[in-house]
Amino acid sequence: MISLRNVNKNYGTFHALKDVSLEIAQGEKVVICGPSGSGKSTLIRCVNHLEPHDSGEIRLDGLEVGAARDVLKVRRTAGMVFQNFNLFPHLTVLENCILAPKLTGAVSDREARKMAEDYLARVHILDQAWKYPIQLSGGQQQRVAIARALCMKPKVMLFDEPTSALDPEMVGEVLDVMGELASEGMTMICVTHEMGFARKVADRVVFMDAGRIVEIAPPETFFAAPQSDRARAFLSQISH
């Protein structure tokens, strides 16, 4: 479903991704963790071409990421959820969800609305559909952001630290929604340090450091017996 081969990415002279290779099968859930600045966001932003990569190959559902004619198709294949939600503040919850389906013209207004209401119900926030983002709590905003991404019927979901900006009491409601999505068979890449979530949902954990993938292992192996020193050091830091 997602395939990265020897991907490199530079920001100016800074080498942010170094020969990253990763294969993700359909329906698979991968959690990426690693110290701040290790390139986790950069990696998933390369997958939907929010950041262009410099060399190597990225493929998403058969599309070549980076090929000019496929950029919009790639982005519609992958839904993305950001750390800071990034809802459109001038649109209501419902309008946030139907904007893209309407503009991309795949469905009628009625269908777009119906679909948005379905997804809002699935993230348990349909009762807030008429509100503006500023009226919602962080956890509610993030669930709307998930519904908004789902409205494009993506085949893959990318999460970039979806719970890092949330107050602790709201983390659970967002992780629950993500867990439900996972159990429905969605292919997911999730950057997160929520170890409970990783244990429960992830098929594999990818550990990154300094722009490289250092270790890939099933969660039980990774958390119980990390192979690399850097992973051990990292795990001991976040478990405090």
Place this chain on the structure above:
Amino acid sequence: MSFDPSTFWEALFSWPFLRGALLTLGLTIAAHLTAILIALPLAVVLNGPPSVLRKLITAYVGFFRAVPTLLQLLFVWNALPQIFPIFREEWFTPFLAAWIALSLNESAYQVEINRSALSAVDGGQMAAGQAIGLKKSHIYRYIMLPQALRVALPPTMNEFITLLKLTSLASIISLQELMTVTQINVARTFQFSEYYAVALTWYLVMVYSLMGLQKLVERRFRWSSRTEAAALAETRRSRGW
């Protein structure tokens, strides 16, 4: 006391003054709209990555800010026809000349307003628009501009009022706008206070109407405050849209 109210009232609603006020307002609206249309794409480029185009735009902005507006007006009206014969024909009126000169001049100021308004929109908005697969034009039209407008509105209104007053410079190229009409009448009758009061009244009416309009437009930005957003959401829900 040498203020003659009847002269004042007669002149206030006389055709030459009404026409002058309308010309002033029309020229301001035309020039400002044109300036905004020129400035928008320039601001989008300025907000993007460094490029040769960006340098050119910076030079354009610097140029039109540096040259006095009066000189620009005179240049367009007098020098342009000397350089390009096409401007020697009938259709090239003082209104058109003033429109061109003031549009170019104003666009230089409006670029900076639009650029800073665009950059005031959170960077995550562009990324979110891209991530749901929207093309650039849709991202700007439906996500960036509605939010940037909120930031740009107050300084844009200031510019409009400045421009409204700048149009009086066009009297030098014999455009029959409000100040020109006023001067003609004063020169004819020496009734300074009456005719100046007429001009003053019309300028005030125009500026205050505009400020009222601004208040109306600002109601569209109630989403940016928590309490007002709640009221707006309720209104919309009750009306079913």
